[in-house]
Amino acid sequence: MMEHSIFSEFLRMLVAVLLVARLGGAIAQRVGQPAVLGELVSGVIAGPSLFGWIDPQVQVLHVLAELGVLLLLFAIGMETNLGELIRVGGTSITVAVVGVFLPFVLGFGACRLLGLSGLQPVMAAATLTATSVGITARVLSDLGHLRSIEGQIILGAAIIDDVLGLLLLTIVEDVAQGQGVSAGMVVGATVRAVGFLVAATVVGRWIVPTIFRAVERIDLPGTRTTFALVLAFAMAWLADRSGSAMIIGAFAGGLLVASLPEAHEIGRGIAGIGHFLVPIFFVSVGASVDLSALSPVDPSSRFALLTGGVLIVVGILGKLAAGYAPFWFRGNRAIVGIGMIPRGEVGLIFAQIGLNSGIFDSGLFGAAALMVMVTTLIVPPTLKRLIAMDHSNSVEPREPEAIEDLVARS
């Protein structure tokens, strides 16, 4: 019974993931940090870098983590004010475009100066481009800042950034496989990705309330939550099929549900399942950062550590500058810049492609992983301090709702 022993082994790992996530979150909270920081750090500790209790490559764990981030984005969509998001759209686009362009150019230049050649500087620069919308949004909500104007700008920018990152990913993958890239392809992909979001939101505004009216006639507990899950997963699948990112589909699904009369009940149900799945995502991201190639004792890894340090500096400066790029914005631009810094799982996906395609050696992969870890881990405490210092902060404190429980502190 091969199947069976795989399941048994998976159960052991799932128990480890749930335990370290909860304990890590509790410790982080105890020392005044957002819970997500504890989940990420405990993932690094329990992962292959150190104890090896958790292997994020295990397919089932990976799938649960992916379902978790879809639920997180769905919940964030439910918390988002679409009007506000559109109103700050220009600012978000500026932050996103500068925040992809600048780190790429700076990263490329720095890697050339370090003596990297061939496709290595391009690949290393690509890992610097995309912000992790999941981590950014979770940190913002951990700090109760998701609905502030800075929060909405960051959220919008991180989502646009994700579309840009996806396009870049397609290009980089083609280049890595030695294929050419045409401008027409890139434009086509952009149109499809953006078109999906617009079409889904327009059509969904009409269809989704009708579906939930029909669902009301089913008298089985958990039915509304189930249909919300179906919506989240179906939208993610549709987004993927139309060349957009899955998490954007899930986010759009959340936007659609937010205006329903049963939104509150749905939010509670999604939060309940999210408490189970979302921490799996953050622990997995932490565990994916395999730093075993970076031993300071080993002389061959000194260069990798140097490269990692350079990537960190460039990665931070590039995104910080992007936050200051919309010069017309009167809010706290430092918050926007810092909020865009975490690379999280998106950076790791790039680094993994670099490794799998043979462009990165293990040292360069370690450098990229180090950059991802540092940019992800410095943001929660920095943002917490910035927001505390920001007296212009106009968000009134409010009682946490069930849905915020998930987004905020799952």
Next chain:
Amino acid sequence: MMEHSIFSEFLRMLVAVLLVARLGGAIAQRVGQPAVLGELVSGVIAGPSLFGWIDPQVQVLHVLAELGVLLLLFAIGMETNLGELIRVGGTSITVAVVGVFLPFVLGFGACRLLGLSGLQPVMAAATLTATSVGITARVLSDLGHLRSIEGQIILGAAIIDDVLGLLLLTIVEDVAQGQGVSAGMVVGATVRAVGFLVAATVVGRWIVPTIFRAVERIDLPGTRTTFALVLAFAMAWLADRSGSAMIIGAFAGGLLVASLPEAHEIGRGIAGIGHFLVPIFFVSVGASVDLSALSPVDPSSRFALLTGGVLIVVGILGKLAAGYAPFWFRGNRAIVGIGMIPRGEVGLIFAQIGLNSGIFDSGLFGAAALMVMVTTLIVPPTLKRLIAMDHSNSVEPREPEAIEDLVARS
């Protein structure tokens, strides 16, 4: 990105599973049947036998289904009165032993009469032995009969039956692989399986409250539910490692949590996640019944249909007789007998081993699958009628609690 397209494909299937489960459950309820019947039937329809939307062999779906049945048994454990379960223990053991022995002997004899030879009669007889505790318990709760004395006897018998089934499974696997079986091995396995349950319950009564006292100091939403999940999964893993069945471990975990002061809150949290996972299990069981080998038009499958019919008759009579075996029991023995009939996923696991080991051809596998389907599907309506007719039924009607919502109608 192979990984990625697998996840996309899985999302599509997950959406299908959640949708057909919910719609099937709603239709069943509309026509006055337990929701679980609708989930099973919609699984058969959406599975490989007919539409092929759902492939229960997909590993991730299988794991989610397994997690679902663990949560179900955990919830059932929370609903179970341990004192009552022990009080009717003698009756349960009698029902379990007769209900394994009789179907095996009758099945073996009937298969020999049909002309089957070699290991085929043994394997076919083995598929008849074990009751599916998940389906039995769910049907009982669908009908609000889980806490009746008959319900507790069935539950106890189904759990013992599962231990016996597991032993038989080990023996049959060894025989199928041409290995010998010693009496010492069988006794050893029995002692381990039973010993685990007793040890876990005794030690757990002391440790579990201590853990949940410590957990109270963590101020993150969903923490208690997470620790309940950890307990359910850890107990299942421990049970498996000690040679018992995973679902028995999860059931024991539920028993341990039931007496905690926060049991009600935990029940609600588990029910919320269960609404997502439990229907995946029942739809998967339905979808696993691949009847494609049984076409009445095809002459070669006539014998398979005949064999299936014989297995059905023998499988029903054997378990029904087991219900009447404890002659001293004054309650409704017909309810006990009928309640033991559904073979569900346990029968399918036997049939699958038969197929994989080459002992079953596709016809015989189809016959076993037909037996599983019929024994599983006839029970909900029959039991519903029997319980309605049973005026000696002493269970007072009660308001459903959140935890009962899951067990009863998830």
